[in-house]
Amino acid sequence: MLDDYFRQYGLIAIFLVVAVGVPISMLAMSSMAARIGLRPNKPTDVKSETYECGVEAIGGRWELFNFRYYMFAILFVIFDVEVVFLYPWAAKFLQLPLFALIEMAVFVGILVVGLAYAWRKHDLEWG
Amino acid sequence: MLVQDIVFWILSLMAIVGSLGVVLVSNLFRAALLLILVFVAVAGMFILLSAEFLAVVQILIYVGAIAILIIFAVMLTRDVQRGNLPNRMHIPAAVFAALLFTALVAVAVDTKWDFLPAEHQERVELVQVSAVTIITDEVLNDEGLSLQEQEEIQESGLADLLISDYVLPFEAVSVLLLAALIGALVLVRPDRGTGRG
Numbered sequence: 001m002l003d004d005y006f007r008q009y010g011l012i013a014i015f016l017v018v019a020v021g022v023p024i025s026m027l028a029m030s031s032m033a034a035r036i037g038l039r040p041n042k043p044t045d046v047k048s049e050t051y052e053c054g055v056e057a058i059g060g061r062w063e064l065f066n067f068r069y070y071m072f073a074i075l076f077v078i079f080d081v082e083v084v085f086l087y088p089w090a091a092k093f094l095q096l097p098l099f100a101l102i103e104m105a106v107f108v109g110i111l112v113v114g115l116a117y118a119w120r121k122h123d124l125e126w127g
Numbered sequence: 128m129l130v131q132d133i134v135f136w137i138l139s140l141m142a143i144v145g146s147l148g149v150v151l152v153s154n155l156f157r158a159a160l161l162l163i164l165v166f167v168a169v170a171g172m173f174i175l176l177s178a179e180f181l182a183v184v185q186i187l188i189y190v191g192a193i194a195i196l197i198i199f200a201v202m203l204t205r206d207v208q209r210g211n212l213p214n215r216m217h218i219p220a221a222v223f224a225a226l227l228f229t230a231l232v233a234v235a236v237d238t239k240w241d242f243l244p245a246e247h248q249e250r251v252e253l254v255q256v257s258a259v260t261i262i263t264d265e266v267l268n269d270e271g272l273s274l275q276e277q278e279e280i281q282e283s284g285l286a287d288l289l290i291s292d293y294v295l296p297f298e299a300v301s302v303l304l305l306a307a308l309i310g311a312l313v314l315v316r317p318d319r320g321t322g323r324g
């Protein structure tokens with residue numbers, strides 16, 4: 001039982017190692033190639049500019065965030081907390097009686113009122 | 128158990144190095160990123176303790192919500208890259224941190240850690256895992272538990288508690304979240320009349 005449990009997370013650990021390892025090894029191989037003279041090194045102004053999906057970047061790295069983003073962050077945090085309650089319910093959904101569905105509908109319904117309020121008050125619009 | 132020991136030490140190292148980084152790195156934004164690393168390491172610890180749900184909550188709330196709020200607070204502040212301005216709070220901060228550390232260690236040492244007998248331990252782990260996952264009847268049969276015990280384990284999950292004993296608190300939580308949402312929006316919304324935030 002518990003062996004199965006740890007085996008599942010072993011899989012996640014392998015994914016993590018690959019995900020972290022690939023970019024690091026790419027950078028490491030690149031700098032190794034430069035050291036042994038395999039990779040030419042001719043930096044120009046254009047090359048060392050900040051890359052932003054091909055568009056010319058405006059401003060530096062440490063731009064001040066627009067204050068309006070904060071509104072969306074708060075909305076996100078509230079619904080993130082909601083997910084904590086949805087999670088155990090969803091994991092056992094098939095075993096639960098119909099009452100669980102109704103109860104969760106009420107729970108989500110009350111929170112939708114908050115979303116409707118934000119929408120109504122134009123908090124979801126930009127500008 | 129050897130693999131789990133190795134994983135435990137890797138996670139501990141991540142958490143300790145990360146926390147040291149949070150305190151020592153002067154760039155606040157990078158300190159926030161290191162704090163996320165510490166949160167992830169703690170989530171890994173929860174998984175090692177087979178407390179899956181706590182690990183999920185740790186990722187959702189700490190890595191998701193709290194880290195986002197911290198990063199937003201940092202990015203809404205000017206002169207992030209210069210870090211904290213020098214001040215004279217070093218000594219009070221050191222004293223307070225030492226006191227807090229002493230209190231935490233004292234509580235950890237003072238607590239009576241009851242280790243359950245092996246067959247009991249197995250039950251508890253089953254209950255913990257069943258909190259958020261469906262354990263099929265075949266698995267419980269393999270564990271050699273009586274029918275009544277199997278039923279108890281199946282119904283010990285969080286979801287079952289949310290629809291039986293804790294219906295009202297559960298719905299009250301949604302009202303609380305609604306109040307928090309509306310309150311936060313009212314506080315944050317720019318004042319349209321004066322044009323000031």
